[in-house]
Amino acid sequence: MMGNWSAMVKGWVSLFLKPNCPLCDRPGKPLLCPNCDRLLQRQKFSLRQPLLKETPPVLIWGRYGGVMKRAIAVMKYQNCPELARPLGYNLAETWLQSPLAKAQGLTVVPIPMYLGKQQKRGFNQAELLAKSFCELTGYPLEPRGLERVVDTEALNKLSPAERRQTLANSMTVGAGFRRSKPKQGVILLDDIYTTGATCREAIKTLSQEGIAVYGIAAIATTQPLD
Ligand SMILES: [Zn+2]
Numbered sequence: 033m034m035g036n037w038s039a040m041v042k043g044w045v046s047l048f049l050k051p052n053c054p055l056c057d058r059p060g061k062p063l064l065c066p067n068c069d070r071l072l073q074r075q076k077f078s079l080r081q082p083l084l085k086e087t088p089p090v091l092i093w094g095r096y097g098g099v100m101k102r103a104i105a106v107m108k109y110q111n112c113p114e115l116a117r118p119l120g121y122n123l124a125e126t127w128l129q130s131p132l133a134k135a136q137g138l139t140v141v142p143i144p145m146y147l148g149k150q151q152k153r154g155f156n157q158a159e160l161l162a163k164s165f166c167e168l169t170g171y172p173l174e175p176r177g178l179e180r181v182v183d184t185e186a187l188n189k190l191s192p193a194e195r196r197q198t199l200a201n202s203m204t205v206g207a208g209f210r211r212s213k214p215k216q217g218v219i220l221l222d223d224i225y226t227t228g229a230t231c232r233e234a235i236k237t238l239s240q241e242g243i244a245v246y247g248i249a250a251i252a253t254t255q256p257l258d
Pocket of ligand 1: 054055069
């Protein structure tokens with residue numbers, strides 16, 4: 033009886049205590065408020081051009097600026113992992129509308145985070161984005177496809193050559209793929225795509241084990257696309 037009562041009170045209270053929008057603290061619906069969601073949609077690339085013409089192809093949802101920049105920062109640094117859900121769904125929708133969606137049998141692998149760093153943050157945002165991406169696309173997720181074995185410090189202040197050097201041999205094929213290799217190609221998933229150095233290192237690491245990367249999907253980029 034007591035248990036039922038407390039469950040009832042909890043359910044009743046949660047009806048009135050809907051979490052506010054993590055970006056502006058106004059009532060959310062169900063997470064981002066309509067205003068922040070509209071501002072986020074403004075960062076989206078047109079469907080004609082969500083792809084960076086690189087090999088393998090890179091699909092990106094939107095520009096790293098405005099509310100997008102803030103959403104990623106709040107997710108990573110203000111302990112708001114639930115933001116990965118709408119962002120990952122957005123990315124999945126764009127993927128499914130792109131020519132890349134024709135490929136079958138792919139496995140999604142998030143760009144790994146150094147374990148110590150991940151334990152400190154409590155989550156790897158790329159893994160959470162990949163999880164919601166997979167929920168919508170139906171691709172299997174292998175969170176342990178890659179592992180970060182070296183703690184590379186923030187790369188954003190380094191030159192391209194320094195990035196390459198810092199990233200060299202920073203990853204290894206993870207326990208998931210050591211157990212069983214994917215039958216087809218892999219989709220690498222990351223939050224922000226800047227120079228692509230991290231993804232190139234991931235591609236190199238996987239190719240050493242004969243695993244091919246079919247494409248890259250990221251939420252945002254600093255590069256101009258359209
Ligand atoms: Zn808001």
